[in-house]
Amino acid sequence: MHQSSFQSALDTAGKGAERIAELFYWMAGGATLIWIVTMGLAVYAILSRREHSVRMTRWLVIGGGAVVPTVVLAGLLSYALVMLPELQRPAPEGSLTIEVAGVRWWWRVNYIDNTGRRIPTANEIYLPVDQPVEFKLTSEDVIHSFWIPSLGGKVDMMPGRTNRLKLHPTRTGVFSGVCAEFCGTAHAQMRFRVVVTDQQTFDDWLVGQAQELAERREPSANTDPADVHQSAAETQAAIGKTTFFSRGCSACHAIRGTPADGVVGPDLTHFGSRLSIGAGVLDNTPENLRLWLSDTHRVKPGVQMPDFQTLRGDEVDSLVHFLGALK
Amino acid sequence: MKTTKPAADGLLSSAKLWTLTFAPLCWAAHFLASYLTSAIYCAKYAPADGDGLPIRIAVALFTVIALSLIAWIGGIGLRAHHMGETKLPHDDNTSRSEQRFLGFATLLLSLLSGVAILFTALVFVIMETCH
Numbered sequence: 001m002h003q004s005s006f007q008s009a010l011d012t013a014g015k016g017a018e019r020i021a022e023l024f025y026w027m028a029g030g031a032t033l034i035w036i037v038t039m040g041l042a043v044y045a046i047l048s049r050r051e052h053s054v055r056m057t058r059w060l061v062i063g064g065g066a067v068v069p070t071v072v073l074a075g076l077l078s079y080a081l082v083m084l085p086e087l088q089r090p091a092p093e094g095s096l097t098i099e100v101a102g103v104r105w106w107w108r109v110n111y112i113d114n115t116g117r118r119i120p121t122a123n124e125i126y127l128p129v130d131q132p133v134e135f136k137l138t139s140e141d142v143i144h145s146f147w148i149p150s151l152g153g154k155v156d157m158m159p160g161r162t163n164r165l166k167l168h169p170t171r172t173g174v175f176s177g178v179c180a181e182f183c184g185t186a187h188a189q190m191r192f193r194v195v196v197t198d199q200q201t202f203d204d205w206l207v208g209q210a211q212e213l214a215e216r217r218e219p220s221a222n223t224d225p226a227d228v229h230q231s232a233a234e235t236q237a238a239i240g241k242t243t244f245f246s247r248g249c250s251a252c253h254a255i256r257g258t259p260a261d262g263v264v265g266p267d268l269t270h271f272g273s274r275l276s277i278g279a280g281v282l283d284n285t286p287e288n289l290r291l292w293l294s295d296t297h298r299v300k301p302g303v304q305m306p307d308f309q310t311l312r313g314d315e316v317d318s319l320v321h322f323l324g325a326l327k
Numbered sequence: 328m329k330t331t332k333p334a335a336d337g338l339l340s341s342a343k344l345w346t347l348t349f350a351p352l353c354w355a356a357h358f359l360a361s362y363l364t365s366a367i368y369c370a371k372y373a374p375a376d377g378d379g380l381p382i383r384i385a386v387a388l389f390t391v392i393a394l395s396l397i398a399w400i401g402g403i404g405l406r407a408h409h410m411g412e413t414k415l416p417h418d419d420n421t422s423r424s425e426q427r428f429l430g431f432a433t434l435l436l437s438l439l440s441g442v443a444i445l446f447t448a449l450v451f452v453i454m455e456t457c458h
Contacts, residue, residue: 066438070442073446074445074446074449077446077449078449081449081450081452081453082453084453085453085455088456088458089458090376090458164375164458
């Protein structure tokens with residue numbers, strides 16, 4: 001799958017972003033033209049020795065200083081405004097709807113399925129290609145701004161208000177999303193990944209996300225060494241589950257299908273299948289997860305999650321196995 | 328120590344200075360009226376996908392009023408600018424030159440404010456709904 005190597009509004013993969021990039025190219029082209037003409041006239045004025053008619057120079061000043069900028073601005077404004085109705089129009093009835101809430105400094109995501117049921121996830125958004133998607137955006141604390149540069153424009157997320165945004169991905173790939181409104185210490189590390197896939201892959205992913213832990217092959221809590229079928233990794237994961245509860249992780253994080261129902265931090269039900277840790281800060285690898293759990297504030301200064309430096313090495317290892325197994 | 332006032336010819340007329348601000352004030356009033364009306368209407372009296380036609384009519388009305396006022400102010404500026412026989416620049420240290428200068432500045436500000444009002448109104452021309 002194509003993974004965007006850099007985050008750019010000009011690396012377009014959505015209808016909104018394509019129109020915005022188009023506008024940018026027209027503006028950049030127009031600005032370059034105006035700059036060349038202006039600089040050309042300035043150089044001519046400096047180098048020219050011959051006398052010019054006062055009337056002609058006056059019209060040149062009025063034309064170049066007032067009329068041309070007004071006409072150019074009116075043209076650009078009209079061109080940009082004509083784009084607005086389509087960009088602002090909601091996705092058609094029955095389109096996929098995703099609720100996203102900005103929380104310092106991560107993203108709470110809820111997919112609304114056909115029955116109206118909410119399927120929670122966090123810091124990662126899957127989208128089907130060539131389908132319009134309606135986002136409902138809000139904030140739980142301060143003003144954030146939701147922006148996936150490759151897919152479309154940005155929209156502010158305000159506490160107590162729901163703003164909407166339509167995106168329409170046009171090619172598959174993995175893209176970056178960011179908070180585009182300064183929201184505090186870890187603002188620059190409030191990111192997320194966007195995975196655009198074909199419809200079938202998306203449907204399968206959503207069905208998987210809807211599952212609770214008990215519906216899947218859960219890491220067994222049975223640590224009886226006599227059970228010869230249990231692998232070492234599964235044993236570690238089972239110990240990690242115990243650690244998860246005994247160390248109080250469940251007070252902030254939910255794992256559906258278990259007693260863990262915290263809502264302060266991200267839902268971790270399918271944490272192992274995510275691409276990143278800490279809201280797009282690190283790739284989701286066992287080494288990075290170990291680093292995140294043991295030295296959270298060095299990785300993401302300002303993060304609300306406490307530093308669990310009191311965790312023993314074997315506890316961190318077991319948590320890494322447990323969380324990694326939450327596919 | 329007693330100070331002496333400068334000659335009346337060298338003073339700027341406060342009345343004319345206020346005239347200079349009328350056109351930008353019309354622009355500001357039009358801008359606020361347009362956006363406040365649409366914000367209040369869409370937030371309080373219309374659904375999210377509510378028809379934008381009532382707002383467009385209101386903004387059209389604001390625009391006609393604002394442009395009429397600006398045309399009137401610009402006319403005053405133009406008459407002051409053309410007063411007498413002198414040509415630009417109006418930079419003599421006399422009361423008449425000062426009035427011509429303020430008239431010319433009022434005219435230019437009226438033109439600028441008129442264009443800005445049209446730019447503001449242009450946004451509402453394409454506004455279909457409260458989205």
